[in-house]
Amino acid sequence: EVHPDVEIEVQEFNLEDANFKFERSKKNGKEVYEWTLTNNPTFEIEANAPEIQYYAPHVVPRITNYTVNGENKKLLGTPSDLFSWYKTLLKDVNSKKGNEELKSLITEITKDAKTDLEKVRKIFYWTQDNIKYIAFEEGMNGFIPRNTDQVVEQKYGDCKDMSTCIFTLLEYADVPASVCWIGTDDIPYTHEELPSPMIHNHMIAAYKHEGQYFFLDATSDRIPFGTPSIFIQGKEAMIKTGEDFEVITVPIVEALNNSITETTVLEITDNKLIGKAKMEVSGYPKTQLHRKIADLNEADRFNFFSNYLKRGSNKFILEEFNTSNNEDKEKSTIVDFNFNLDDYIFSNKDEIYVNLCFVDWFKGEKIK
Numbered sequence: 001e002v003h004p005d006v007e008i009e010v011q012e013f014n015l016e017d018a019n020f021k022f023e024r025s026k027k028n029g030k031e032v033y034e035w036t037l038t039n040n041p042t043f044e045i046e047a048n049a050p051e052i053q054y055y056a057p058h059v060v061p062r063i064t065n066y067t068v069n070g071e072n073k074k075l076l077g078t079p080s081d082l083f084s085w086y087k088t089l090l091k092d093v094n095s096k097k098g099n100e101e102l103k104s105l106i107t108e109i110t111k112d113a114k115t116d117l118e119k120v121r122k123i124f125y126w127t128q129d130n131i132k133y134i135a136f137e138e139g140m141n142g143f144i145p146r147n148t149d150q151v152v153e154q155k156y157g158d159c160k161d162m163s164t165c166i167f168t169l170l171e172y173a174d175v176p177a178s179v180c181w182i183g184t185d186d187i188p189y190t191h192e193e194l195p196s197p198m199i200h201n202h203m204i205a206a207y208k209h210e211g212q213y214f215f216l217d218a219t220s221d222r223i224p225f226g227t228p229s230i231f232i233q234g235k236e237a238m239i240k241t242g243e244d245f246e247v248i249t250v251p252i253v254e255a256l257n258n259s260i261t262e263t264t265v266l267e268i269t270d271n272k273l274i275g276k277a278k279m280e281v282s283g284y285p286k287t288q289l290h291r292k293i294a295d296l297n298e299a300d301r302f303n304f305f306s307n308y309l310k311r312g313s314n315k316f317i318l319e320e321f322n323t324s325n326n327e328d329k330e331k332s333t334i335v336d337f338n339f340n341l342d343d344y345i346f347s348n349k350d351e352i353y354v355n356l357c358f359v360d361w362f363k364g365e366k367i368k
Contacts (some may be wrong), residue, residue, distance in 0.1 A: 258283030
C-alpha cells in the first residue's frame with residue numbers, strides 16, 4: 001500500500017515462468033499493488049547453488065520520490081540518487097586533516113617506495129596485516145565509516161573502516177585513490193536494475209593506474225596486491241571519483257592464476273607405494289589454505305596436512321612435509337611431502353595394477 005504523496009518503482013525478478021497475477025487498485029486513498037502466485041513448486045536449496053534471489057520469483061519496491069509540505073524530494077530513482085545519499089554519509093568522515101601520527105605512520109610505511117604504485121602496495125599490505133576485520137552494523141554503523149585515526153589506533157574495523165583507512169593513508173601519501181560501494185556475489189542485482197542500498201553490502205578502496213583499476217579489499221587479509229577478493233569478482237563497483245562516480249565491473253581472475261599443481265614420483269616397494277611429491281598452491285586456493293592453518297600449532301598442522309594431502313585410501317601415511325613461501329602473498333606456496341600407501345597395489349602373476357587416480361574428487365557428492 002502506497003500513500004499518494006509517495007512514488008515508487010517496482011522491479012520484478014524471475015517472474016517470466018511464474019504463474020502469478022498482478023493487480024493495481026486504490027484502497028482508502030492509497031495505491032495498492034498486489035501479486036498473487038499460485039501453484040508454484042517448492043524451491044529446494046541445493047548445496048553450492050547460487051543464492052535464492054538469483055532464481056526465485058520476487059519483487060522489490062523502492063521509493064523514488066516523496067512530497068512533504070508541497071515540496072517533492074528525490075530518493076532512489078537512479079544510481080545518481082543513490083550516490084548522492086552515500087556522499088552525505090561520508091561528509092563528516094576524516095574531516096580533520098593533518099593528523100601528525102598518521103603523517104608519521106605514512107612516512108614509515110612508504111619510506112622505501114619509489115613510485116605511487118609501490119606506495120599503494122605497501123599501504124594495502126600494512127592495512128591487511130595490522131587492521132583486524134570486525135564488523136559493526138548497529139544503526140547507521142552499517143553505512144558510516146569511522147575516522148581513520150581511530151581505526152589505526154584501535155587496530156580493528158569493518159569493511160567501511162578499512163576502505164576509508166586505505167583511502168586516507170594514500171591521501172596522506174599524496175596518492176589519489178577512491179572508495180567504492182559494492183555487493184558481494186550473493187546479491188544478483190545491477191545498479192540500473194535496482195539503485196538501492198540493497199545492492200551493496202561491502203566497501204573497498206580502488207586505485208587507478210594507467211587506466212586500470214586496482215581493487216583493494218583488505219578484509220581478505222591474505223590475497224595478493226592486485227587481486228580482488230574472491231566474492232566480488234564480476235560485480236559492479238560504484239567508485240567515488242571526487243564529487244561524481246563511475247560504475248566499473250570488477251574483473252574475474254583467470255583460472256590459471258588459481259591452481260593446485262602436484263608432481264609425484266612413485267616407487268613400488270614391498271607392495272607399498274612410496275611417494276615423493278611437490279605441490280604448488282596459488283591464488284585463491286592459497287588464501288583458503290592459509291586461512292585454515294594460520295593459528296594451528298605444530299601437531300595440529302601435521303594432522304591438518306595428513307588429511308589435506310591424503311591420497312589413494314585411508315592407509316595413506318604422511319611421513320613428513322615442509323612448506324615454503326607461506327608469508328609471501330605474491331608467490332605460490334610450495335608443499336614438499338613424502339608418504340607411503342600400503343595395500344594399494346594389486347598383483348596378478350607378472351602384472352601389477354595401480355589406480356593412479358589418487359583423489360576421488362566427487363566422493364560423497366550426490367546429484368538429485
